[in-house]
Amino acid sequence: KAGVTQTPRYLIKTRGQQVTLSCSPISGHRSVSWYQQTPGQGLQFLFEYFSETQRNKGNFPGRFSGRQFSNSRSEMNVSTLELGDSALYLCASSLVVGTDTQYFGPGTRLTVL
């Protein structure tokens, strides 16, 4: 069974631009979570989607948004990029919401110049 895939793997943008990242969960998994990882803050939860609905949201500004499609694939969007948005963005999928094991993708490395 294929693992969680994320595209693109690397991205370079400039301040003020917007970016869209994509995540395809493991087949059959309906829950997708997004995390931001930085050296200073570690892994921080962005949001979780289940059956196309945002179930939980972390403490990030409204510039960070996401959505999930009927095939469980998910996208996250960051608008008006800031230098501090440079990070590794990780997506995780699980079979059910809340209590199940999370399986992570390789991440998208975003650099904002």
Added chain:
Amino acid sequence: KQEVTQIPAALSVPEGENLVLNCSFTDSAIYNLQWFRQDPGKGLTSLLLIQSSQREQTSGRLNASLDKSSGRSTLYIAASQPGDSATYLCAANTGNQFYFGTGTSLTVIP
């Protein structure tokens, strides 16, 4: 708010040594606790998941324990190998989200 702490932040051991990584969390109301490893620049690989009703889980040379009442979990690695070198992260699941510790960077010296 759940806070997760991992000690030590870094650990260096000679090959073959047994070692223990520590994870503590402030709120004992968790559904489970999961241990991951992360290689540099890569995503997270799930190692073990312990449900709140369990005391420990084992997989090969790895054994993880959970004591909810004291807010602690440990990851025991037996007979360490250079391939075990990585950052180890624990995550406490409250049912709404996973709260991650900052990790322990492990180096196993051949």
